[in-house]
Every structure is written in C-alpha cells, then in structure tokens.
Amino acid sequence: xxxxxxxxxxxxxxxxxxxxxxxxxxxxxxxxxxxxxxxxxxxxxxxxxxxxxxxxxxxxxxxxxxxxxxxxxxxxxxxxxxxxxxxxxxxxxxxxxxxxxxxxxxxxxxxxxxxxxxxxxxxxxxxxxxxxxxxxxxxxxxxxxxxxxxxxxxxxxxxxxxxxxxxxxxxxxxxxxxxxxxxxxxxxxxxxxxxxxxxxxxxxxxxxxxxxxxxxxxxxxxxxxxxxxxxxxxxxxxxxxxxxxxxxxxxxxxxxxxxxxxxxxxxxxxxxxxxxxxxxxxxxxxxxxxxxxxxxxxxx
Amino acid sequence: xxxxxxxxxxxxxxxxxxxxxxxxxxxxxxxxxxxxxxxxxxxxxxxxxxxxxxxxxxxxxxxxxxxxxxxxxxxxxxxxxxxxxxxxxxxxxxxxxxxxxxxxxxxxxxxxxxxxxxxxxxxxxxxxxxxxxxxxxxxxxxxxxxxxxxxxxxxxxxxxxxxxxx
Numbered sequence: 057x058x059x060x061x062x063x064x065x066x067x068x069x070x071x072x073x074x075x076x077x078x079x080x081x082x083x084x085x086x087x088x089x090x091x092x093x094x095x096x097x098x099x100x101x102x103x104x105x106x107x108x109x110x111x112x113x114x115x116x117x118x119x120x121x122x123x124x125x126x127x128x129x130x131x132x133x134x135x136x137x138x139x140x141x142x143x144x145x146x147x148x149x150x151x152x153x154x155x156x157x158x159x160x161x162x163x164x165x166x167x168x169x170x171x172x173x174x175x176x177x178x179x180x181x182x183x184x185x186x187x188x189x190x191x192x193x194x195x196x197x198x199x200x201x202x203x204x205x206x207x208x209x210x211x212x213x214x215x216x217x218x219x220x221x222x223x224x225x226x227x228x229x230x231x232x233x234x235x236x237x238x239x240x241x242x243x244x245x246x247x248x249x250x251x252x253x254x255x256x257x258x259x260x261x262x263x264x265x266x267x268x269x270x271x272x273x274x275x276x277x278x279x280x281x282x283x284x285x286x287x288x289x290x291x292x293x294x295x296x297x298x299x300x301x302x303x304x305x306x307x308x309x310x311x312x313x314x315x316x317x318x319x320x321x322x323x324x325x326x327x328x329x330x331x332x333x334x335x336x337x338x339x340x341x342x343x344x345x346x347x348x349x350x351x352x353x354x355x356x
Numbered sequence: 357x358x359x360x361x362x363x364x365x366x367x368x369x370x371x372x373x374x375x376x377x378x379x380x381x382x383x384x385x386x387x388x389x390x391x392x393x394x395x396x397x398x399x400x401x402x403x404x405x406x407x408x409x410x411x412x413x414x415x416x417x418x419x420x421x422x423x424x425x426x427x428x429x430x431x432x433x434x435x436x437x438x439x440x441x442x443x444x445x446x447x448x449x450x451x452x453x454x455x456x457x458x459x460x461x462x463x464x465x466x467x468x469x470x471x472x473x474x475x476x477x478x479x480x481x482x483x484x485x486x487x488x489x490x491x492x493x494x495x496x497x498x499x500x501x502x503x504x505x506x507x508x509x510x511x512x513x514x515x516x517x518x519x520x521x522x
Binding site: 155156157200227253259261263265266267269270273292295 | 414416425427428429430431433434435436456493496497500501503504505506507508509510511
C-alpha cells in the first residue's frame with residue numbers, strides 16, 4: 057500500500073478523457089492543463105502559461121482564482137495573473153504567477169513546459185474593473201500582490217477609453233523581487249502612471265526606497281473620482297486602504313483581495329471562513345468597507 | 357524672494373495648517389534652492405542647521421555601513437520635508453542625505469526657525485503639528501518595513517514566522 061501510494065505520488069499523470077455532461081462543470085473535479093511556457097520572474101517566482109484547448113474550465117475574470125494541483129503533492133489557490141484565450145466563455149489559456157513557498161508551490165514552480173497541472177475554477181469574486189468606467193483606476197500592489205492585479209492593468213489598457221488615469225503604485229522587497237519589470241516599462245510607455253518603491257535598495261537601484269504608501273501622496277490622486285484595487289499582505293492592504301481613505305477615497309470604492317486558507321473553492325468546507333465571509337466564495341475581492349472590520353479582528 | 361518662498365509654501369500641503377501670517381514668517385527663513393543630482397546635502401553626524409521642503413526631485417537618506425558603503429534607508433519626494441534633527445538637541449544629523457535627482461526645494465535656516473518657535477509658542481506649536489504627522493508616518497512605515505512583509509518564509513531571518521503557506 058505504501059509502495060503504491062509512493063508510486064502515485066511520483067507518477068506524472070496522463071490526461072484522461074474529459075467527462076461529458078453536467079459532471080464536466082463540477083467545481084470539485086480538476087481539468088488537466090498543460091504547461092505551455094514557464095517564465096522565471098524572480099529568483100523564487102514563475103509565471104506559468106497553461107493551456108487546455110479541448111475541455112477548458114469557464115473563463116476567469118480578473119481577481120478570481122483557481123485551485124491548482126501539483127499531482128501527488130497537493131492543491132493551492134492561485135489567482136489568475138493573465139487571462140489569455142477566453143473566447144467562448146472558456147479559459148483555454150491561463151497565466152498564473154506563483155512563488156515557491158511550500159511543498160505544493162515548489163512543485164508547481166518547478167513544473168516544466170509540457171507537464172500537466174490540475175485546474176479547478178474559476179472561483180470567487182473578481183475586481184469588477186468595468187465598474188470603474190469613467191473614473192481613475194488606482195492600483196496598489198505589494199510584493200507578489202502585483203500578480204492578481206496584472207489582469208486589472210491589462211483589461212484597463214485593452215479598453216483604455218473607458219477609464220481616466222491608470223495609476224499603478226508597486227512595492228517590492230528588493231529590486232530583484234519586483235515582478236514584471238519589463239511589463240512595467242511597457243505599461244508606462246502605454247500611459248500607465250507607474251511608481252515603484254523597494255524596501256531595500258541595491259547599488260544599481262535609482263528609484264524610490266520606502267513603503268508603498270509613500271507613493272500615494274506624490275501620485276496626486278483624485279479621490280472623488282477614483283476606484284482603488286489593492287493587493288498584498290494583509291497589513292500592507294490595511295495601511296494602504298487607510299491611507300487612501302484618509303485622502304478621501306470612500307472605503308466602498310477601495311477593493312482588497314483577501315487571502316485565507318481556501319480548500320474547496322466553492323464555499324462548502326468552511327476552511328476559509330473570515331467572520332461572516334467564506335473568502336473563496338464571497339471573496340477574495342471585497343470592498344474595504346466590508347473587509348476593514350474583519351481585518352482588525354485578531355482571532356480571524 | 358520671500359514672496360516666491362511664501363507661494364511655494366502655500367502650494368504644498370505640508371504647511372497648510374499654518375496661518376497665513378505664520379507661513380509668511382516662516383518664509384522669511386526660507387530660500388529657494390536647486391540641488392544637482394548626486395549633490396550631498398549633509399552627512400551623518402553633521403550640524404543640523406537646515407531643513408528642506410522638497411518641491412521637485414528626490415532625496416535619499418543614507419547611512420555609511422562599513423564594508424557596504426552608503427546604504428539608502430529611504431527616499432523622499434515632492435511635498436515632503438527633509439530633516440527634523442534641527443528640532444531637538446543635540447542638533448546633529450542622524451543620517452546623510454544626497455540628491456538622487458535634480459531637486460528644487462525651499463531650504464530653511466533652522467536656528468532662526470527655532471528662535472521663532474521659542475519666541476512665539478503659537479507658531480512653535482503650529483510647526484510641531486506640521487512635523488509630528490510626518491514623524492509618525494515615517495515611524496509607522498519603518499515599523500512595517502521591519503516586519504519584512506513581502507518576504508517569503510525562507511527569506512526571514514527570525515524564527516517566529518507563523519504558519520507557512522502551502
């Protein structure tokens with residue numbers, strides 16, 4: 057039994073025939089996606105491009121997440137960082153940026169092109185970028201929190217005339233930990249107002265050094281006509297949202313992406329409960345007027 | 357010249373809480389300056405006899421670390437104030453400061469401002485109320501950076517890192 061289990065843990069699965077009918081849509085059954093490409097963004101972070109042309113899961117919205125399976129290791133919730141080909145309401149191509157921090161993410165991080173990864177989803181609430189139409193978009197990212205926000209930038213740029221200013225404020229631990237450095241330059245050329253700060257500079261860094269909240273005041277925001285999208289560690293989101301609120305941005309127009317212990321993804325198991333919210337179903341994206349009281353409760 | 361400085365002060369939220377008369381008085385101790393990129397404003401341990409309101413550009417606060425050179429601890433941009441060591445004895449800079457970009461600022465004669473604060477407690481209190489939020493914000497920012505929030509568990513040097521993500 058132990059040997060068999062060991063064999064199961066190490067075997068690379070082959071994609072079985074996809075189930076037909078209603079069972080195909082069950083959120084508990086992963087689909088087999090193939091790693092089409094693997095890009096190393098930083099020393100411990102990669103972006104995997106996943107494809108499944110035959111039986112893809114439904115299309116994702118920016119801010120939603122998938123449960124990704126490293127077969128034989130486990131499953132983790134990872135937000136989409138790129139929506140790829142979502143024609144016909146199906147996610148034939150997906151991008152996920154993930155950091156190797158534990159057993160599952162280390163296995164996913166190491167997945168080579170051609171290997172198979174299980175995908176369940178889409179799960180949770182999205183950023184609802186379209187609701188910012190006619191307003192300025194303010195994106196504040198901390199660390200790998202830039203990954204779930206990348207689709208916000210891409211979708212706003214794809215429909216540029218619908219929005220006012222697009223302001224992106226990003227904080228990273230060091231210059232080497234900054235995600236999407238090449239894309240940040242491209243977005244800047246495309247009219248996104250990009251400001252970046254790092255906690256620790258190296259000798260080659262000529263930019264800002266300090267907390268991401270220090271970028272808010274110089275950005276000259278128009279709080280009365282902005283919608284903010286904030287993602288990063290909980291404490292960073294709280295301080296950022298408070299700083300935005302202090303400048304007059306209503307908490308209802310500040311959105312944060314909560315991270316809790318998501319397991320089923322469908323609100324069944326309760327592992328991700330945060331007060332009255334099941335984060336996998338009612339989040340991860342919630343407005344700050346809902347999130348703020350919960351983020352301050354020590355036991356939650 | 358004082359009129360130019362007064363206009364500069366009025367344009368920046370930093371001294372917004374000062375009454376017009378107080379702002380004009382403060383402007384009397386200020387001079388518009390340009391600092392070239394790379395120019396050092398002060399060194400750690402030097403006499404803190406100035407402070408600056410940055411209008412454009414970027415200033416880095418740094419500290420000389422043996423074997424590692426000048427380590428930047430924070431950068432300051434437009435609308436922020438550089439220097440508060442002039443407020444309290446021993447009036448010595450705790451860090452160094454160097455312009456990272458060409459910077460325009462209003463430079464203040466700190467001993468003169470201090471004398472004005474001593475002579476006019478209402479003015480002194482207004483100045484304190486202008487500086488205290490900056491000091492508080494930077495202290496909070498420093499504390500948050502101490503938490504190393506963006507670090508992965510393997511990057512943290514201390515043991516108590518809590519549960520590790522899968």
